[in-house]
Amino acid sequence: MRRWAILCAVALTAAAGCGGGGPAGSGSGKLSDGKVVFGVLNDQSGVYAQLSGKNSVEAVEMAMADYKAKYGDKAVVKELAVESVDHQNKPDIANAKAAELYDRKAVDAILDVPTSSAALKVADVAKEKKKLYFNITAATTDLTGKACNKYTFHYAYDTYMLANGTGKTVTDQGAKNWYLVYPDYQFGQDMTASFEAAIKKAGGSVVAKDPAPFPNASGDFSTYLLKAPSLTPKPHVLGTMQAGAELVALVKQYNEFKLREKGVGLAVGLMFLTDIHSLTPDALAGTTYTDAWYWNYDLKSREFADRFQKETGTRPTFAHAANYSAAMQYLEAVQATGTDNADEIVKYLEGRTVEDVFLRNGKIRAEDHRVVHDAYLAQVKPSKEVAEPWDYVKVLKTIPAAEAFRAPSADCKL
Amino acid sequence: MAQHIFNGLVGGSFLALVALGLAVIFGMLRVVNFAHGAIYMLGAFLALSMPSFWWALILVPLVLAAGGMVLERTLVHRLAKLDPLYNFLLTFGLTLIFQDLVKWRFGVQSTPYPTPGGLTGSVDFGAFDFPAYRVFVLAMAALICFGVWFLLSRTRVGLIVRASTERPELTQALGINVGRWVTPVFGFGCALAGLAGVLAAPMRAVHPLMGADLIIVVFAVVVIGGLGSIFGSVAAAFVIGVLQALSEAYLDSALVSQILVYLVMAVVLLWRPSGLFGREESPA
Numbered sequence: 001m002r003r004w005a006i007l008c009a010v011a012l013t014a015a016a017g018c019g020g021g022g023p024a025g026s027g028s029g030k031l032s033d034g035k036v037v038f039g040v041l042n043d044q045s046g047v048y049a050q051l052s053g054k055n056s057v058e059a060v061e062m063a064m065a066d067y068k069a070k071y072g073d074k075a076v077v078k079e080l081a082v083e084s085v086d087h088q089n090k091p092d093i094a095n096a097k098a099a100e101l102y103d104r105k106a107v108d109a110i111l112d113v114p115t116s117s118a119a120l121k122v123a124d125v126a127k128e129k130k131k132l133y134f135n136i137t138a139a140t141t142d143l144t145g146k147a148c149n150k151y152t153f154h155y156a157y158d159t160y161m162l163a164n165g166t167g168k169t170v171t172d173q174g175a176k177n178w179y180l181v182y183p184d185y186q187f188g189q190d191m192t193a194s195f196e197a198a199i200k201k202a203g204g205s206v207v208a209k210d211p212a213p214f215p216n217a218s219g220d221f222s223t224y225l226l227k228a229p230s231l232t233p234k235p236h237v238l239g240t241m242q243a244g245a246e247l248v249a250l251v252k253q254y255n256e257f258k259l260r261e262k263g264v265g266l267a268v269g270l271m272f273l274t275d276i277h278s279l280t281p282d283a284l285a286g287t288t289y290t291d292a293w294y295w296n297y298d299l300k301s302r303e304f305a306d307r308f309q310k311e312t313g314t315r316p317t318f319a320h321a322a323n324y325s326a327a328m329q330y331l332e333a334v335q336a337t338g339t340d341n342a343d344e345i346v347k348y349l350e351g352r353t354v355e356d357v358f359l360r361n362g363k364i365r366a367e368d369h370r371v372v373h374d375a376y377l378a379q380v381k382p383s384k385e386v387a388e389p390w391d392y393v394k395v396l397k398t399i400p401a402a403e404a405f406r407a408p409s410a411d412c413k414l
Numbered sequence: 415m416a417q418h419i420f421n422g423l424v425g426g427s428f429l430a431l432v433a434l435g436l437a438v439i440f441g442m443l444r445v446v447n448f449a450h451g452a453i454y455m456l457g458a459f460l461a462l463s464m465p466s467f468w469w470a471l472i473l474v475p476l477v478l479a480a481g482g483m484v485l486e487r488t489l490v491h492r493l494a495k496l497d498p499l500y501n502f503l504l505t506f507g508l509t510l511i512f513q514d515l516v517k518w519r520f521g522v523q524s525t526p527y528p529t530p531g532g533l534t535g536s537v538d539f540g541a542f543d544f545p546a547y548r549v550f551v552l553a554m555a556a557l558i559c560f561g562v563w564f565l566l567s568r569t570r571v572g573l574i575v576r577a578s579t580e581r582p583e584l585t586q587a588l589g590i591n592v593g594r595w596v597t598p599v600f601g602f603g604c605a606l607a608g609l610a611g612v613l614a615a616p617m618r619a620v621h622p623l624m625g626a627d628l629i630i631v632v633f634a635v636v637v638i639g640g641l642g643s644i645f646g647s648v649a650a651a652f653v654i655g656v657l658q659a660l661s662e663a664y665l666d667s668a669l670v671s672q673i674l675v676y677l678v679m680a681v682v683l684l685w686r687p688s689g690l691f692g693r694e695e696s697p698a
Binding site for chain 2: 045046047049050053184210211212213214215216217218219220222223224226227245246248249252253256257258274275277278279280283
């Protein structure tokens with residue numbers, strides 16, 4: 001008789017949890033270990049540490065606090081924690097640390113993971129461990145292409161989005177001939193392929209393209225800058241795919257060699273707010289690029305940025321906002337389903353439309369787990385137009401979610 | 415072609431200044447100073463806190479020379495009698511400390527530094543024009559390399575340093591206090607690295623890892639030139655600079671330019687194990 005009673009009780013709690021209707025009853029819930037742990041795996045000391053790094057952890061903590069404030073006593077998740085690990089942009093370290101986070105630290109979802117080659121390794125781990133993985137800061141479209149899997153979501157941006165925004169627009173504006181310089185690894189190669197495709201589609205052509213050593217020990221790109229004006233036909237624009245500190249060095253030297261005066265414009269493949277801050281806006285004034293989110297876009301973004309600045313002392317990059325959003329959406333999913341079972345969460349998220357501070361007209365595509373949302377074509381202002389610190393950019397146009405990202409790839413089989 | 419060679423010489427200037435300091439220190443102290451890259455980085459960051467680039471050019475090397483001498487007296491000196499590996503580990507540890515201190519103070523993002531006024535223009539060489547600042551860098555490097563050569567080969571101080579480098583015991587026996595010269599030479603090497611850092615600030619990204627990236631290449635350059643050979647280090651630095659620029663300009667693969675310096679090093683080591691201008695170590 002007692003056995004029956006227990007079984008009944010279990011069945012009832014289960015029904016309440018999966019019922020979908022109200023929040024899942026008592027706190028005892030169905031969380032595997034009674035708590036939710038996020039794992040922020042990113043670069044905390046190298047070239048990408050400023051654009052993601054420790055401040056990504058801060059963003060996730062903000063989401064955790066907001067979740068608690070929003071649901072109070074009704075929160076399914078009573079205990080929240082975040083683990084952060086430095087992967088040093090090395091695929092092998094990312095691989096080992098991801099496994100450790102899932103297995104030993106009981107992490108429910110890994111977030112962030114810049115550097116495409118490292119990001120792909122983590123996708124394999126997520127698939128093997130059947131645990132969630134929201135990639136924010138890596139750009140490769142392979143995450144939603146041949147390397148896609150059921151547990152991996154690609155959240156903020158990708159090479160297609162950047163190329164389609166910047167490559168197409170700049171070509172449309174009349175810069176038909178391009179010279180592309182890129183760091184010789186997965187990200188740079190993907191970006192260049194995406195840019196070439198976008199430029200050709202818009203009626204432009206690539207005069208030449210040069211892979212540069214990565215990492216570039218000397219921090220010097222002068223060879224390519226010397227070469228640019230002497231190419232035939234002379235390129236209208238130099239497209240650089242360098243990121244972080246390398247981008248900073250390249251732009252410095254672009255100005256030093258006076259390429260703008262020599263008629264070679266500058267287009268940047270991937271740029272973060274922190275890069276503009278490092279270079280000062282005057283070094284980049286007039287440069288067009290594609291942004292996934294901008295802190296001063298509207299009041300909603302601004303309000304988030306103000307809180308973020310209070311915590312960290314700087315304005316958030318799009319990576320920070322996206323980390324916040326991903327953590328929040330995950331917690332909302334746990335709240336709604338009453339479980340942290342990865343398969344249940346995936347089922348809940350697939351096909352869902354989402355609207356939050358980062359995701360505008362957001363949709364989590366069921367076909368390939370690409371999270372699509374509005375993107376922005378942005379232009380760097382000259383310093384005399386910068387009205388307040390960190391407000392370096394004006395948004396030229398919004399690229400609607402449906403156009404910003406590529407159609408689901410046939411290579412992806414979830 | 416000419417412009418790429420010229421550009422390579424500018425790149426070689428930085429390698430030369432850093433390698434020169436490394437070679438001088440190794441020659442005198444038999445210490446492989448791994449912290450040399452971090453000192454180059456410190457030079458660039460110290461330049462940020464100076465009132466102007468020109469002041470930085472004078473003051474930063476002096477500050478780092480003083481810092482280097484303190485370092486030598488308090489730490490390096492104590493390990494000098496032990497296996498060279500100990501000092502290698504010490505200076506490696508110092509590198510990590512310096513890098514993290516700078517990260518803690520300035521963050522990991524690159525810090526802006528403008529091109530000094532008066533050098534923002536271009537110099538016209540007929541066939542090509544070149545940023546004036548880069549021409550200045552090359553001139554500075556050439557001047558300093560020449561100055562060091564002059565100091566070592568034409569002055570009494572140089573005579574003592576060279577003698578102490580080659581036969582410390584014999585020099586000591588002739589009544590010269592070798593130990594007295596060790597500290598200033600270490601400081602001098604640090605000053606050269608700091609100067610290179612100041613020169614790098616306006617044209618490269620100023621960030622905490624800028625030295626860590628460079629020092630590996632500089633080690634290879636010093637080995638190619640011949641450990642302890644001052645002329646060899648400088649010559650190898652300029653040759654590598656030019657080869658690097660040419661490979662980037664004319665080859666379609668980044669791989670070659672990336673491994674070029676190590677490739678040259680391997681070939682040189684197979685052909686002349688003591689480097690291009692180094693002499694065989696005499697058995698002790």
